[in-house]
Amino acid sequence: NAGVTQTPKFQVLKTGQSMTLQCAQDMNHEYMSWYRQDPGMGLRLIHYSVGAGITDQGEVPNGYNVSRSTTEDFPLRLLSAAPSQTSVYFCASSYSAGLDYGYTFGSGTRLTVV
Amino acid sequence: AQSVTQPDIHITVSEGASLELRCNYSYGATPYLFWYVQSPGQGLQLLLKYFSGDTLVQGIKGFEAEFKRSQSSFNLRKPSVHWSDAAEYFCAVDNQGGKLIFGQGTELSVKP
Numbered sequence: 001n002a003g004v005t006q007t008p009k010f011q012v013l014k015t016g017q018s019m020t021l022q023c024a025q026d027m028n029h030e031y032m033s034w035y036r037q038d039p040g041m042g043l044r045l046i047h048y049s050v051g052a053g054i055t056d057q058g059e060v061p062n063g064y065n066v067s068r069s070t071t072e073d074f075p076l077r078l079l080s081a082a083p084s085q086t087s088v089y090f091c092a093s094s095y096s097a098g099l100d101y102g103y104t105f106g107s108g109t110r111l112t113v114v
Numbered sequence: 115a116q117s118v119t120q121p122d123i124h125i126t127v128s129e130g131a132s133l134e135l136r137c138n139y140s141y142g143a144t145p146y147l148f149w150y151v152q153s154p155g156q157g158l159q160l161l162l163k164y165f166s167g168d169t170l171v172q173g174i175k176g177f178e179a180e181f182k183r184s185q186s187s188f189n190l191r192k193p194s195v196h197w198s199d200a201a202e203y204f205c206a207v208d209n210q211g212g213k214l215i216f217g218q219g220t221e222l223s224v225k226p
Contacts, residue, residue: 031212040123041218042204043158048213058213090158094212101146101165103214105158 002026006091006106013081013113021076021109023091029104031094032074036060036087037108043090049074081113116141118207120217127195128225135190135220137205145207147188148214149179153201161203164188175199200224 007022025032033048035058045058049068063085065077074093078085091106117140127133139145149161162173169181179190188205205217 033213035214035216042120042216043206043214045213045215048211050212059215092214094208096210096212099165101208101210102163103148103160103208107157 004091004093004104004106006089006109008109009107011109011111013078013111015081015083015113017081018077018079019081021078021089021091021111023074023076023106024072025074025093025104026072027093027095027104028071029093029095030071031096032068033058033092033094034064034066034074034076035090035092036085037090038087046076046089081111083113085111086113087111116207116209116215118205118215118217120203120205120220122220123218124221124223126223126225129197130194133190133192133195133199133222135203135205135222137188137190137217139186139188139205139207141186141207141209143209144181144183145209147179147181148206148208149173149177149188149190150204150206151175151201152204152219158204161190195222195224197224197226 004025034046035043037043044060047066049055089109094103119138147164150158161177164171202219202221206214
């Protein structure tokens with residue numbers, strides 16, 4: 001059981017380039033979400049999805065696009081990278097099962113935009 | 115707006131001393147509450163979580179947290195800190211929407 005898999009682990013982009021951060025989960029979790037982590041600011045929600053075909057914006061959505069065509073995958077797209085998007089990105093999936101509720105996080109993608 | 119506040123950016127405690135990390139949230143109802151720990155360069159590890167029931171929750175590594183509805187707080191405690199507890203700690207809430215809102219984090223340093 002792999003959990004939540006994020007690729008790549010590290011990436012350097014030039015300003016203006018585009019790229020997709022991949023996130024896949026094999027636990028059949030209904031919910032998925034993306035966060036960015038910056039020093040002193042904790043983790044901030046970028047986008048989230050409550051099921052295939054349904055996405056919504058979080059706290060800091062500007063400059064990022066998402067889609068959820070399958071339950072398993074939730075890619076995050078940077079259309080035109082900016083230095084302000086230098087950050088560590090975490091993907092998570094979550095479940096609700098009766099009285100239990102929990103999140104599984106990926107190991108993160110460290111992105112540098114130069 | 116919904117928010118989570120960790121008032122202490124950095125705390126230093128001596129090894130063996132007790133620890134309390136504060137967390138306050140602003141939500142209309144009782145959300146799901148979480149504490150995570152992160153070592154430098156690492157991912158997030160769940161310490162404990164609260165949904166309902168007993169307001170004192172036990173977690174891993176000897177940590178516990180107490181939910182106080184009247185104060186909208188979910189403070190994390192440990193009776194005796196070990197040097198290996200030095201890390202950053204995050205409080206987070208989920209209002210049953212499949213998304214987490216995090217506090218800014220508290221960095222814990224442990225003096226020998």
